[in-house]
Amino acid sequence: MPGYPDYTGPAGQTHDNAPKAGVLLVNLGTPDAPTAAAVRPYLAQFLSDRRVIDYPRLLWKAILYGVILRVRPKRSAHAYARIWTPEGSPLRVYSEALAAALQQELAANVAGPVRVALAMRYGQPDIAGSIAALQRQGVRRLLVLPLYPQYSATSTGSVFDAVADTIKGLRWPPELRQVNDYHAEPDYIAALADSVRAHWEAHGRGEKLLMSFHGIPERYVREGDPYFEQSQETARRLREALGLSEAEAPISFQSRVGRERWLQPYTDETVRAFGAQGIKRIDVVSPGFAVDCLETLEEIAMQNAEFFIEAGGDTLSYIPCLNATASHVRALSTLVRRHGQGWPEFSAGNGAHA
Numbered sequence: 001m002p003g004y005p006d007y008t009g010p011a012g013q014t015h016d017n018a019p020k021a022g023v024l025l026v027n028l029g030t031p032d033a034p035t036a037a038a039v040r041p042y043l044a045q046f047l048s049d050r051r052v053i054d055y056p057r058l059l060w061k062a063i064l065y066g067v068i069l070r071v072r073p074k075r076s077a078h079a080y081a082r083i084w085t086p087e088g089s090p091l092r093v094y095s096e097a098l099a100a101a102l103q104q105e106l107a108a109n110v111a112g113p114v115r116v117a118l119a120m121r122y123g124q125p126d127i128a129g130s131i132a133a134l135q136r137q138g139v140r141r142l143l144v145l146p147l148y149p150q151y152s153a154t155s156t157g158s159v160f161d162a163v164a165d166t167i168k169g170l171r172w173p174p175e176l177r178q179v180n181d182y183h184a185e186p187d188y189i190a191a192l193a194d195s196v197r198a199h200w201e202a203h204g205r206g207e208k209l210l211m212s213f214h215g216i217p218e219r220y221v222r223e224g225d226p227y228f229e230q231s232q233e234t235a236r237r238l239r240e241a242l243g244l245s246e247a248e249a250p251i252s253f254q255s256r257v258g259r260e261r262w263l264q265p266y267t268d269e270t271v272r273a274f275g276a277q278g279i280k281r282i283d284v285v286s287p288g289f290a291v292d293c294l295e296t297l298e299e300i301a302m303q304n305a306e307f308f309i310e311a312g313g314d315t316l317s318y319i320p321c322l323n324a325t326a327s328h329v330r331a332l333s334t335l336v337r338r339h340g341q342g343w344p345e346f347s348a349g350n351g352a353h354a
């Protein structure tokens, strides 16, 4: 219009088919290469997060930079090298495939244009960059879905911190919703149960089904973190879906780091005890991990398999995470649509958009 200044801002498209709603899937993050040089900055960012390690800063930074970052990157890089794929780190590859599949599913089943993006809490693509990219595409309503079925302040809570930090810096923040957890979501439990049954059908069945969750320090649970309770609830529901008793399908916690007591029973001790009891085959599933990663492919399927055999067992049969399977995508899609209720883009539709 003549006479008026041009106030076109950087906010992006406004035409009718622009993606007004966005889903931000967030996973932990992973190094760019299986080398000490690439693992070091990743661990530095991860282990500097107060949600993960809450020791007084000065003391902790001295230990982190003085001891841990001199030793651990090399050790972790060696572990990453055992699971690295030609496309990169499994966590990144599976997370990207999951995001792409969810994008397709939503495009076919909801009314409005919805854009799915993936971000990592540590490393790249980071949360600030992914939210900025969604905004450039016109997203004004944002649903954040951390890929952690059970809430912990150390995982989910930390994602919310990073989202809040990003939002604080935006001139025109999107409308915001966040998924706290989906530990008891029926479609997620059903997808897990289906994956266990499919594994049994293809590979036979072990004497135990161990459900191994990532651990956290016990102290965090005493201070109010619901993670232990939510993990127990997932385990109870999965047992119920499979018709198993607690003795047949026990729970354990893996990946402990440092000297504090973490949630018990520990996965490595449990697996060794099974071997020592004369049990020959166990199946292990990791319901707390949305996609396969170092902690499942290396720690469970390699390290703990070795512990089991050393203790007298024959086979630890690892059941993969849900990854980008159709039942996982369906479960996340149900979750997204429920949390998006009231936002026009998320109502049921025929997918007449890109």
Ligand SMILES: C=CC1=C(C)c2cc3[nH]c(cc4nc(cc5[nH]c(cc1n2)c(C)c5CCC(=O)O)C(CCC(=O)O)=C4C)c(C)c3C=C
Pocket: 028, 029, 030, 031, 052, 053, 072, 076, 089, 091, 148, 152, 154, 155, 214, 215, 216, 217, 227, 255, 257, 288, 289, 292, 293, 294, 295
């Ligand atoms: C030291 C404290 C840690 C806490 C607390 C913790 C909680 C936690 N972690 C996950 C999920 C994952 N963790 C992964 C790797 C990983 N975790 C820690 C430490 C803590 N995690 C470290 C140091 C590492 C890096 C690897 C190593 O050096 O051992 C991963 C895999 C990443 C990958 O690249 O594949 C995941 C996934 C959850 C869900 C959680 C709390 C519930």
Ligand SMILES: [Fe+2]
Pocket: 214, 255
């Ligand atoms: Fe971890």
Ligand SMILES: [Fe+2]
Pocket: 255, 294, 295, 299
């Ligand atoms: Fe580990």
